[in-house]
Amino acid sequence: MRQYTLALGLLSAAVLTACGGGDGSPGPTLDTTLARGSLVANPPNLVPIPQADGTAVTKLDPAPFKALLEAGQPGITQVTGVPKCSITTYYMKYGTVGGANEATDATGAIMVPSGSDPACSGPRPVVLYAHGTTVEKSFNMANLRDNAESTLVAAMYAAQGFIVVAPNYAGYDVSSLSYHPYLNAEQSANDMVDSLRAARKAFATIGAADSGKLVIAGYSQGGHVAMATQRAMQTTYASEFKVAALAGMSGPYALGLLGDVVFAGSPNAGGTIFVPLITTSWQKSYGGLYTTPSDIYEAKYATGIESLMPGPLTITQLFTSGKLPQTALFAKDSLPGPSSPAFSVFFGDGNLVKTSFRNAYLADMQANPCGTNPADPLNCTPASGFRKAGLKNDLRNYVPNVPVMLCGGNADPTVFFASTQATAGYFLAKGLPSAALTVLDVDSAPTSATDPFAAAKVGFAQAKAGAIAAAVAAHVDPATAVAGAYHGSLVPPFCNAAARGFFQQVLAN
Secondary structure (H helix, E strand, O other): OOOOOOOHHHHHHHHHHHOOOOOOOOOOEEOOOOOOOOEOEEOOEEOOEEOOOOOEEOOEOHHHHHHHHHHHOOOOHHHHOOOOOEEEEEEEEEEEEOOOOOEEEEEEEEEEEEOOOOOOOOOEEEEEEEOOOOOEOOOOOOOOOOOHHHHHHHHHOHHHOOEEEEEOOOOOOOOOOOOOOOOOHHHHHHHHHHHHHHHHHHHHHHOOOEEEEEEEEEEOHHHHHHHHHHHHHHHOOOOOOOEEEEEEEOOOOOHHHHHHHHHHOOOOOOHHHHHHHHHHHHHHHHOOOOOOHHHOEOHHHHOOHHHOOOEOOOHHHHHHOOOOOOOOOEOOOOOOOOOOHHHHHHEOOOOOEOHHHHHHHHHHHHHOOOOOOOOOOOOOOOOOHHHHHHHHOOOOOOOOOOOEEEEEOOOOOOOOOHHHHHHHHHHHHOOOOHHHEEEEEOOOOOOOOOOOOHHHHHHHHHHHHHHHHHHHHOOOOHHHHHHHHHHHHHHHHHHHHHHHHHHHHHHHO
């Protein structure tokens, strides 16, 4: 996902608000216990939204929001819809747990719609939204001006009448956790649960009228987080939460499958970012992946890699500073080599992962294969700590009891669509009614004149064609340009638009 920084003005305003606004007004009620789901400051901080002219507004009305969206990406409101509602954004801090169940804190955003349109007034449904992968610690979903994912979520959901609760996750923003429990399904679900608990404590004080209808959505890493959260609310927190629907978008749900595919010779784009995030998370959470980082990483990268992400550097800076290689996950002479020429870029000099570690992983794959039965893919006993953790966080081990949409693009080079297909296949094999499962490949042609997702598919095709045309005009390889934009820019608007329509349909029934 694209990376963003927290605007200094936004941070300053939030600090002033936390201190009572500097005008003598009473400050919020404070709870610093870090108990799970505790809201540190109630009411949470009202976030001024900086405008292009240097001013800031506390309520973003539909017309200026439309102008802001169109200025950033002409034509985007044809996908998001023209904003109907004004949006007020709040920044909250709450208590939760880390990957080893240690007490910690995290922050997040609450977006509240209002206005005269019937979609904006009265009790509103809540979207609990999980964001995608980021390497920058300063990531903040309450920053509507500079965080493109937050802006898209605001346009797709809040501006159309949904209350949005969007945690930043433990380890990000001002969270005191020294690492992020990346793709730790249990912790991710607990973090999301705690963010919603905290947000609900604030609803009455910030004018958020909850209709009691809850839907869960997430993109990329957030797709995995969203599904893990629905699973937890179904199996662990059923007496506390009633979920109406789940929309997972381009998520790595089938983690065991994806790990084996990558190490077998088909690495994904971004692998040199994802592998350190995953291994640090799982080592901090469970142990047993390595004794020292040099067991996995080549010497030039091993020192300091556990504290590298999330951190102050952007993805580009991680590469240009030499902290991580851009593409060379495996050594050029590591065998087996790339499964096809398309994956050769991930094998090269200056590689990240030691061949000895890859060889041990592959030996475990051969001795202890997983996924041999698509209807029972996790019925295996890997020996390696990495593969054990992958299985532990693979979500093909339950059947949702709510309507599910799984959206993505079949040519995604970052999170392979095979994850979506394998997960959908598992759900159906385990008894999820086909009527309760919608699988959408936005990178496909409409199936008929009545295809309910024709607009998303046609829109995606137009966006991809635009990316190709822009690459040709700039004398850049079109295939490379599309691959670079596919996961982070091309797919998200269309999957989110489809998810919103899916939610609206479910909630109307």
